[in-house]
């Protein structure tokens with residue numbers, strides 16, 4: 001903690017750190033140490049109105065700034081974040097609990113997003129069209145949507161903000177961001193970088209708080225659109241409150257990793273283990289279900305248990321640790337529930353399955369491997385969001401595909417095979433937004449369009465590359481009669 005110069009314990013509105021209008025506060029407790037990290041004010045209605053009003057005013061001016069200038073400021077945000085990687089990463093690990101190396105990667109990636117979208121925004125252009133009236137000229141162009149309510153989860157506090165705010169700023173939008181109550185400190189601290197980069201006041205406001213603050217922002221007459229990353233249950237509530245406002249909804253996943261009979265079993269096992277310990281399994285594209293062909297089941301399970309020996313649960317600030325505590329009691333309690341259900345239904349817990357007893361907090365969950373997981377168990381049917389490899393067995397490729405698709409949270413999946421035809425079949429027929437062949441479900445790239453498969457309960461819209469620029473702009477049409 002010595003490298004964090006100060007913890008920002010205020011709201012950030014209209015370019016300044018400010019006290020809240022009301023008296024309510026809440027404590028941020030480190031999942032790693034159990035100590036108090038900060039006490040944050042809860043925004044009152046007057047703070048929400050002030051942030052939205054500041055965003056509305058700033059957005060009108062920002063939309064008129066030419067795209068090269070907007071891009072220059074985004075590049076500067078990227079540079080200023082990069083200067084602060086060490087400090088922001090330490091703060092994120094303290095409040096979130098993930099290993100420090102993961103936090104460093106998150107902050108670096110957040111900085112890259114500002115550079116990426118700056119470069120893409122200057123190339124965003126419309127089209128011209130021939131008309132059946134020779135005196136008419138028709139063309140399209142892009143305009144910012146306006147003021148966005150951005151509501152984010154606690155697993156990647158700054159990265160999730162950047163996924164919307166980088167493309168939003170680059171294309172002329174303003175933002176009122178509501179990070180979750182338990183991880184507000186990294187994004188509040190990051191506003192120092194935004195100020196140093198010269199981001200005009202009012203374009204990015206931070207109102208940490210609970211669901212009520214998010215709901216007020218969604219319903220506010222001054223917000224034009226919603227950018228949401230979080231659970232499908234919350235996403236559904238937001239959708240019913242948002243009416244016809246534009247929305248990008250990035251929700252829960254129950255990612256299948258499928259192991260065909262010809263797979264490289266060591267590679268598949270390492271991917272399954274990585275997909276469960278990264279961020280303690282609290283990733284939307286985590287490996288939530290491992291579905292293995294029965295002919296290779298025994299060898300695969302042995303490979304998983306070998307790979308699991310490399311998982312080190314412990315102090316997230318230690319270099320040797322690759323599994324930190326889970327972020328909050330809700331996650332640990334859900335893991336407990338899933339384990340109790342698995343035991344009751346006859347699954348075999350081969351490793352872990354409980355919290356560590358001699359740890360600084362009650363949130364250190366042992367790395368867990370469960371075999372013979374029934375398809376109707378909670379481990380299979382729900383996103384566990386914890387450090388667990390649940391193994392389900394199928395009889396042949398059709399059966400593996402059926403199990404993979406027997407789920408509504410179709411965000412990201414993986415398939416391990418040496419066969420090109422089988423790989424293509426699974427890429428095309430798995431009901432998820434992205435399929436990774438021969439690597440972890442936990443792969444993403446800032447240039448890759450990331451989001452759920454249509455008609456499923458995992459939301460809509462795409463994060464990544466030019467697709468977020470398109471999502472955060474209106475396609476407009478001009479017609480001139482000569």
Ligand SMILES: NC(=O)c1ccc[n+]([C@@H]2O[C@H](COP(=O)([O-])OP(=O)(O)OC[C@H]3O[C@@H](n4cnc5c(N)ncnc54)[C@H](O)[C@@H]3O)[C@@H](O)[C@H]2O)c1
Nearest residue numbers: 152153154180210211214215230231234250251252253284
């Ligand atoms: N698809 C993706 O890109 C992606 C990325 C990261 C996390 N996630 C998902 O996020 C979930 C974990 O995050 P979480 O536990 O913070 O999710 P959550 O749904 O509990 O909370 C997300 C955010 O919504 C806010 N919120 C809660 N109720 C609200 C309401 N009624 N109106 C407006 N806002 C409200 C919360 O305060 C928080 O800021 C997992 O399901 C995970 O899969 C998805």
